Amino acid sequence: MDDTQTFDGPKAPGAERSERVTAHSTDAGTKGLVGSDRVLAVLKELARHPDGVGLEELTRVIASPKPTVHRALQSLRRAGLADQDVRGRYLLGDEFLRMAFAHHEARPEHVRVRPVLEALAERFQETVHYAVLDGREVVYRAKVDPPTGAVRLTSTVGGRNPAHATGVGKLLLAHELTTLGEVEEWIGESILERRTPRTCCTAAELHQEFESVRERGYAVDDQENEAGVNCLALPLYATSATVPSGAVSVSALTYRTPLSSLIDAYDEIRSLLGPSGGPIR
Template sequence: MKGTQTHEGATDPGTDGPTDADGGRLVGSDRVLAVLKELARYPEGVGLEELTRVIGSPKPTVHRALAALRRAGLAGQDARGHYALGDEFLRMAFAHHESRPDHVRVRPVLEALAQRFGETAHYAVLDGREVVYRAKVDPPSGAVRLTSMVGGRNPAHATGVGKLLLARHLETLAEVEAWIGGSALERRTPRTLCTADALHRELETIRERGYSLDDQENEPGVNCLALPVYATSPRTPSGAVSVSALTYRTPLSTLVEAADEIRALLGPLGEPHR
């Protein structure tokens, strides 16, 4: 599954820096946050000149933002003078991630799924029009692996986990149409469902059979089967698990045949409580 990265600030030729999503000039804390987000794109660090060019602000402005981040421990500078996310930022991020009860409880299931199928297992939650991957376990062996990552996002309508969770929220065609609104659904592949009618029919099918499929709808050559997880609520799924497989290695039919086995591995996490 491919992750997408977007730049929150585009250079406004009429100002000395980037603009926010509403077209307003980034100032103060907004610019500091823009620099912080840009640093996340450079795990090996980035020089001030390059960061200034990408952010689109004067060098002194970017330098002040970096100084503020360094004082808070959210950015650091190595011997080459390159900047990267700081240890305090990583500590907070991982502490927050690891403390999530759904992530902790689901991970053993993901490990079992990755071991059993030799494919990647995910746990994801719904966030508006996208899914966010909270946990991922790669297979113990295999030369080719998926590029998805924890914290990565994909369109809900194009993924197995996303469609499964949407099926619990959008029960009528009118609800699907309202969810789509005035923004067209992104066509990730020729198989992506991009109309309200097609998505509504798919969600009805998912409710009937109890699992969701992604038949190369998000990325060519990758399919998956997804099931709900009831980690934090007895009746409403907190998220969904999926086995995401390379089609040449594990056909979709193999995953469908194993749906009951996957549900059994989930155990109580996969069953709503009345």
């Protein structure tokens, strides 16, 4: 599965109750911030607290004097980008949310992708994601849950996961890293996180996997990101005829939809993607 978040409903046999979320702490890299950088750091921290956050905690995380953080908050409030609830806690403002959702809904790729995701979710009764590559991670731009069903993945638009451990990530990396040397350079001196015993973490493993992806036109996540969850990912050419704009994945609980069932349905999934789908060349 590509979006390792928790899922709602009864626990599946052999499946984990919850899935890991890639956390992004703002503790690192905030020291020494000045001016507008500090305001942006406060804004990003607010996004991590949908129930609001107090001034004391913001001051600690941003690592700046309380009066300075308070001034940043007041600037954001005047612009409608932050607000304060009855408890005195700060949270993102309605104007920020309006702009974010309006921008997201108006993106050309989102307009084109949404009907495809809805068709796939209805056909397979599983969660479908659209994700793009951002460095070493994938970012989920859209998600559609199945219309019915007791168990649904609670992944969120904007969530992130390590690219090497996900179907969408491996699909998009296979398009960019075509030689063993390129894979080795991409990894560099980093130690890739092994999410499960099945996660590919070495250059040799990933290179072999990428070659398979290019040959067959799709990528799989065989419980590599989370035990009990798998997915099939295909490229989507929403904005270019030659370079994938991102990847679409059908993500499923293994007890309910085995990976073999998703692979058997590859041709059908490919046809539902229409002209925007297709194997990597």
